[in-house]
Amino acid sequence: xxxxxxxxxxxxxxxxxxxxxxxxxxxxxxxxxxxxxxxxxxxxxxxxxxxxxxxxxxxxxxxxxxxxxxxxxxxxxxxxxxxxxxxxxxxxxxxxxxxxxxxxxxxxxxxxxxxxxxxxxxxxxxxxxxxxxxxxxxxxxxxxxxxxxxxxxx
Numbered sequence: 081x082x083x084x085x086x087x088x089x090x091x092x093x094x095x096x097x098x099x100x101x102x103x104x105x106x107x108x109x110x111x112x113x114x115x116x117x118x119x120x121x122x123x124x125x126x127x128x129x130x131x132x133x134x135x136x137x138x139x140x141x142x143x144x145x146x147x148x149x150x151x152x153x154x155x156x157x158x159x160x161x162x163x164x165x166x167x168x169x170x171x172x173x174x175x176x177x178x179x180x181x182x183x184x185x186x187x188x189x190x191x192x193x194x195x196x197x198x199x200x201x202x203x204x205x206x207x208x209x210x211x212x213x214x215x216x217x218x219x220x221x222x223x224x225x226x227x228x229x230x231x232x233x234x
Contacts, residue, residue, distance in 0.1 A: 120150060180223050 124146060132142045204211040 120154065124150060180219060180226070 127149075128142065128146050131145060132139065135142050201211050
């Protein structure tokens with residue numbers, strides 16, 4: 081039989097574990113943004129220090145310039161790329177799907193329309209490498225993989 085003190089210490093440990101678990105659940109949605117803020121803050125700290133030396137006595141101005149610089153040089157380009165990918169993802173998927181379907185039905189002849197690919201195939205043939213056969217095998221494997229992935233996800 082447990083005495084009262086042992087029982088209370090076990091209950092306190094369980095309550096502490098539950099509190100830590102609840103805090104972890106609350107912090108999970110903001111963990112990534114906080115991590116990125118920490119990474120950006122540490123990466124730009126030397127620039128902030130240099131700017132603070134040039135503007136002594138104006139910490140708010142220094143902070144504002146750094147926020148503007150990070151926004152213009154990092155956040156806006158990344159947001160632009162994300163928006164571009166989001167807008168074009170469906171078209172890129174359809175184009176990739178068409179390319180894979182054409183590649184599996186006609187083999188490497190589909191890619192032979194591109195001059196760069198023709199040069200690579202000719203270079204491979206000089207060294208005795210059958211890139212057309214390799215490309216057909218690769219496309220066959222990729223299409224089977226994609227088909228299986230879609231079939232198992234449904």
